[in-house]
Amino acid sequence: MIRIAGLIAVIGAALSSAATADPLADASAGFKPFVAGGIAESLASARTLRERIAAQDLAGAQRAWISARGGWERAEIVTDEFFPDLDDAIDSWPNGKHGFHAVEARLFGAHKTDALAQADALVADLAAFDEKLHGTVLTPQGLLNGMTKLAYEIGENKADGGESQFAGTSIADMAANLDGIRTAYRTVFAERLMAADSELDGTARKDIDRLAAILKVPDLKSLDADALLEASEDLAATLQNAAPALGLAKPNLGN
Numbered sequence: 001m002i003r004i005a006g007l008i009a010v011i012g013a014a015l016s017s018a019a020t021a022d023p024l025a026d027a028s029a030g031f032k033p034f035v036a037g038g039i040a041e042s043l044a045s046a047r048t049l050r051e052r053i054a055a056q057d058l059a060g061a062q063r064a065w066i067s068a069r070g071g072w073e074r075a076e077i078v079t080d081e082f083f084p085d086l087d088d089a090i091d092s093w094p095n096g097k098h099g100f101h102a103v104e105a106r107l108f109g110a111h112k113t114d115a116l117a118q119a120d121a122l123v124a125d126l127a128a129f130d131e132k133l134h135g136t137v138l139t140p141q142g143l144l145n146g147m148t149k150l151a152y153e154i155g156e157n158k159a160d161g162g163e164s165q166f167a168g169t170s171i172a173d174m175a176a177n178l179d180g181i182r183t184a185y186r187t188v189f190a191e192r193l194m195a196a197d198s199e200l201d202g203t204a205r206k207d208i209d210r211l212a213a214i215l216k217v218p219d220l221k222s223l224d225a226d227a228l229l230e231a232s233e234d235l236a237a238t239l240q241n242a243a244p245a246l247g248l249a250k251p252n253l254g255n
Contacts, residue, residue: 024140024246027188032138034183035078039133041071043126049103050119062107066169068126069100073176077184079129081146082136089125093163099125101163108166141248143188147181148239148251154178154211155232171223175215181235182208189246196245204242207235 045068052060072079072091079087090099099122106115154174164173185204194201211231217223236253243250 022140024188024192024248027191028138028140028143031143031184031187032133034180034187035075035138036130036133038071038073038075038180039126039130042068042075043071043123043130045071046119046123046126050116050123053103053107053113053116053119056113058107058111058113061113062167065100065103065107066167066172068122069164069167069169070172070176072100072126073173074180076177077143077146077150077180078133078138079146080149081142082138083129083132086125086129086132090122090129091163096163098122104164104166108168140188140246143184144239144243144246144248145251147184148236149253150177151181151211151232151239152236152253153232155229168220170220171215171217174228175212178208178211178215182212189242192246193242197242200238200242200245204235204238207231207238211235 045064049061049064049068052064076091079091091101092099093101096102096105098118102118103115103122106112106118154177164170185208190201190205193204211228214224214228214231240250240253
């Protein structure tokens with residue numbers, strides 16, 4: 001009887017655990033490798049950037065900077081929301097006296113490689129970010145907050161040249177941001193929202209596709225900034241409206 005009672009208790013605990021499991025939390029954990037991959041790519045390219053600067057190879061340093069930037073931008077939905085201090089050190093803007101933009105100003109603005117100290121700091125900060133990320137749990141609420149703010153930021157801050165004005169990578173920056181948003185939506189939220197509100201899920205997918213279509217231009221001069229602004233605001237609003245159906249708080253677009 002004692003053994004049977006013990007077995008019943010174990011089964012009951014297992015069933016209780018299964019019943020209280022959070023699918024969104026599990027899905028958020030499944031999204032983490034995407035973020036980790038972007039940061040790992042950014043860190044590896046930043047190390048190459050540092051090497052090219054030390055060798056006074058301007059063209060090589062510029063290519064490495066652009067590669068490092070791409071990995072960072074894909075992971076940007078988590079950077080400010082989960083790691084605000086490191087985000088400020090790595091990607092401070094518009095007064096970028098350190099991080100990516102301090103290096104960018106020397107490489108692409110002044111066309112000089114006199115940024116070794118800044119590159120060393122960037123590598124160190126990205127390494128610290130990479131290490132801290134491994135021990136951080138990405139929560140569904142934090143991911144929805146980051147997605148919503150970034151969707152809004154694409155149209156509000158990046159369409160006119162945005163953060164990377166010297167490098168001229170604004171289109172690539174925004175496309176990488178949207179890649180992160182799309183991947184997070186599909187990985188973490190789409191299944192839950194489709195079950196709770198299929199119409200709203202359809203709207204979110206259409207909003208993301210609409211932004212992607214607007215960004216398929218060869219350069220910033222070809223971009224319809226007004227359409228981009230409207231589309232980014234619509235996506236941000238849709239993600240805010242999705243929050244109750246997902247069992248989450250409505251994201252705030254403020255800092």
